[in-house]
Structures are given as structure tokens and as C-alpha cells.
Amino acid sequence: MSEPSVEPLPEGIAERYGLALPAQGERLRGGASGTLFRAGDFAVRREHADSESVRWEHEFVAFLAEEIDEVLAPLCAVDGSTFYLDEGRIVSVFPFVEGDELRSREGAFRHELPTLLARLHRRAQEWPVPDQRVGMPALRERDWDRNDWWDWSLVEKAPPLVRAFEELREWVGNLGDLCVCAIHGDFHPGNLLVRDGRIVAVVDWQYARRDWPAFELASVVWDIAWKRDSAAIEPGVRDAVVRDYLDAGGPGEPEVLLPMARLEALVTVLFSLTRAARGLSWNPEFTGRLIASLDDLA
Secondary structure, three states: OOOOOEEEOOOOHHHHHOOOOOOEEEEEOOOOOEEEEEEOOEEEEEEOOOHHHHHHHHHHHHHHHOOOOOEOOOOOOOOOOOOEEEOOEEEEEEEOOOOEEOOOOHHHHOOHHHHHHHHHHHHHHOOOOOOOOOOOOOHHHOOOOEOOOOEOOOOOOOHHHHHHHHHHHHHHHHOOOOOOEEEOOOOOHHHEEEEOOEEEEEOOOOOOEEEOHHHHHHHHHHHHHEOOOOOOEOHHHHHHHHHHHHHOOOOOOHHHHHHHHHHHHHHHHHHHHHHHHOOOOOOHHHHHHHHHHHHHOO
């Protein structure tokens, strides 16, 4: 195993936050838009991002953290701010929580995942901020031909992908009013930390935005109920996940679960194939299985 990467922390950060921080931090996995370091009992995030977008994220996360222990609010500096600019990058500090990724262990947390998601969505509905996050449009607001997640002109167009793209584009365009609130935006087992048999943290809020909680519900159903050796969703597990979510007060509409699950698969495929076309890392086997699922979910 390689030694952990250790790098100097931004100068003056300890004084700015009034904390006892080491001069160097150990680089951690995670942080969709930048780098993340452990600095003793704290985590330091350094990223290239729009300041208004980060402000929206921090205010939303802090609001959730008032009632949900698994959400980690950013720390306030001595001047009351939750981030600052250092050499063109935004720096913020969070509590460090010890834990392992839930990834590949979601079956053991089949009841906890939809219940936690429902709690997040319920609290998010109470957040009084109506504005969309800067630079993070909802799925309905995205340019389907080209956006920061995918470029339709670049992807290899297998027939199931073309059918799903055309049908879901029309479906989204004609979709009636659904519940909209701020959501995590990337709620999956890789962004959940567990310790001692329970979920202790929800991390990586860089894709948070105002969107359909029903889309995020479909994502959780997909993670838990998808048969790993096929392209199908297990009906009994699906129904149990939805029931746990609704029993916990989740507002996402289960009547659109199937097209939302197909939409979630489509977005993931488009993101992956766009990365492939640009010579970036991607998972061909996983993407191929998702493409195969697009017709099954129709």
C-alpha cells in the first residue's frame, strides 16, 4: 500500500478559524469538485468553485445539520464566514468523522437508506430559500444536447440509448408538477460513511440543487433493488424501499418511480460515455449493463 499523501494546509487557516490545526493535512478520498484533507479532528476542503454556489451549499447543509446528525455543517471562521478564497481556490473546514464508505454494503442498510433519505427530504422542504443553486440546474432545466454532465454529440449511440434519450426527453418536457425541494444530488452508498453498524455521515454535497426528490428516491431504489447479475430490479425489494421511504414521511412521488429510475440510468450512461469519448476514466462493464437496463425499464 502506498503511503498517504501529506500536503501543507493553507497558511493562516488555524488563526482564521481559531482552531488548533497541524501545518499539514493527509489527503482523503472524496470531494467531487476539489481536494479534501484530514487535519486532526477536522477536514479541510479546497476547490475551484463559484463562491455563490458554495454559499448556497453551505447554507443548505447547515440548515439540514440543525436537525439531522448525519449531516456535517461547515465550521464558521472567527469572522462568521464559512469559507474564504486562497490563491484562487475556496477553502472551507468541516468536522472530521471516522467511517468507511457504505459502497457495496447497501443491502445491510436496506431500511436505513430510504429512511435517512426521507428525513433529508422532509427537512429540505422546510428550507425557505427558493433560489436555484448557481451553475447547478435541475434536470428539467438542462440542455439535453450539451451540458456540463454530458454531450449527446460525442456518445456512442446504441439503439437502447437512443430510444431512452428520445422518450425520456419528451417525458421530462411534458411532466406535470412534481414536488421540488433542495436535494443532495448524489445520494448513493459511496457518499455515506458508516461506523459500528450505523450511518454516521452524508458527505459530498457538491451536486446539491433544487430538483425532484422522486429522482433521488429512484436512485436509492436502483442502488438497493438492482440485481447485480442482471439488468432487472427486484420488485419485492423495490416495494420495501418505497414503503420505508414513505413511512418516514418522504415527499418523492412513487408513481413516477419507473421512469425516474430509467432517467437516473440514462443520465449515468450519458455521463460515462461522454467521459469515454473525452479519453477520461469510465467503467465499460457497468455502463454496458446500464444500457441494457434502459429497455427493461421502459
